[in-house]
Amino acid sequence: MKISLELLQILDAIDRHGSFTAAAAALHRVPSALSHAVSKLESDLDVQLFIREGRRATLNEAGRTLLEDGRHLLRAAGELERRVRRIATGWEAELRIAIDSIVPVERIYPLLDAFYAAGHSTQIRLSQEVLGGTWDALATDRADLAIAAPGDMPPRSGISSRLLCTRTDFVFAIAPHHPLASVPEPIPNSEVRRHRAIVIADTSQELRARSVGLLDGQDILRVPNMPAKAAAQVAGLGIGYLPRWLAEPELATGHLVEKQLAERRQPMPLHIAWRSRQIGRALAWFLDALENPAYLGPLTVGL
Structure with missing residues (x-):
């Protein structure tokens, strides 16, 4: 061949x-x-x-x-290698965890610390994804476990999920010198549409890319991650929602101001999702641990 x-x-x-x-x-x-x-x-x-x-x-x-x-x-071939390893030992050689950018990666470090302290030898690989990219990572075998996968699960077999939380604690934040800052509240969509939105590019490779909170005809600046989005809004390059955990430091210093819109953004469910074919012991450990409020609670603060 x-x-x-x-x-x-x-x-x-x-x-x-x-x-x-x-x-x-x-x-x-x-x-x-x-x-x-x-x-x-x-x-x-x-x-x-x-x-x-x-x-x-x-x-x-x-x-x-x-x-x-x-x-x-x-x-x-990669899945076959991992399956043989799981069959032989029960423990995966590597567990790949994709985290949506809405959650700071460091929030799962206590979970990793507990996993290592228990003496487990499975290698852990972390990655960050955006919007549909978190589901896409599971569908295309880039991840075994996804944390904070947003919206509805795609119609793909071999993936299971459960609700993590419904995110509602978002702030519509703009720079104080941005033209929209002087518009009386609540600000109508007709006015919002006139200004550039800062969005994080969906990281899907095969599934259809998703977008959230955009209005028809609105100009867009796509950035690679949440810190870049906040920085772009501080610079006055555009407008958009930020999770409260990210917005609060900028609001406190006056680099951003919070504004109320006439039409609030709808809450979006976030999920724990995983590849459900032949679950290994490392994945099972994390799924159990993610039902423990001691680990689950800190993940969702400010979401």
């Missing part, structure tokens, strides 16, 4: 990192080894897979098709 999992991993790394050099660093290989492997594959298949422009390498249509289908094989 001309196409191996190793070659698919190489193609995936080049696509994600944009060059053979960066991909080689990520894979702990030398660039010449990757270049040779790709050239041999192109020769064996008698097709060109990349458009090469200087140091950058971009997949052409044939290469993109190969990689998109190949990623399904990579995910299946």
Whole structure:
């Protein structure tokens, strides 16, 4: 067989990192080894897979098709390895936890401390996702457990969920020098629509991207995370809601002011969600711990 999992991993790394050099660093290989492997594959298949422009390498249509289908094989192989490990020992070699950006990552550190103190050896990998990206991480096998997945669960098999909380404690915050700050309250949507909204880009890779609180026709500035959103609003670049835990320090210093809108944003449910096929002992430990008020309570403060 001309196409191996190793070659698919190489193609995936080049696509994600944009060059053979960066991909080689990520894979702990030398660039010449990757270049040779790709050239041999192109020769064996008698097709060109990349458009090469200087140091950058971009997949052409044939290469993109190969990689998109190949990623399904990579995910299946990874899941097979993890399943064999779970069957052999009951404990996962690695547990991947995706946390929605609405929750500060450090809030789950006491949970991790308790897990390590119990002597468990499963490696933990944390990642942050935004909106639908938290569900997408489960659906595309980037995560085993998701914390604060927002909104409705997508229609995908193999995922279970339970309610974490319904977030309501959001502040519509703007810089005091922003034009909207002088508009009488409550501010109507017709006025809000005239001003740029600061939003965090949804991190979905396969599921449809979601958005929250945007009005039709409203200009948008997309930023990568919650601190960047708060900073953009402090700078007067736009407007939007912030979780109270993030807004309060800026409100206290006067860098932001809270305004009341005529139409309040609807509460959104946040969930604990997980991949439910063959639950390992580490995932089961976290699911049990996340029912303990001592760990659950601090997660939801200011949401």
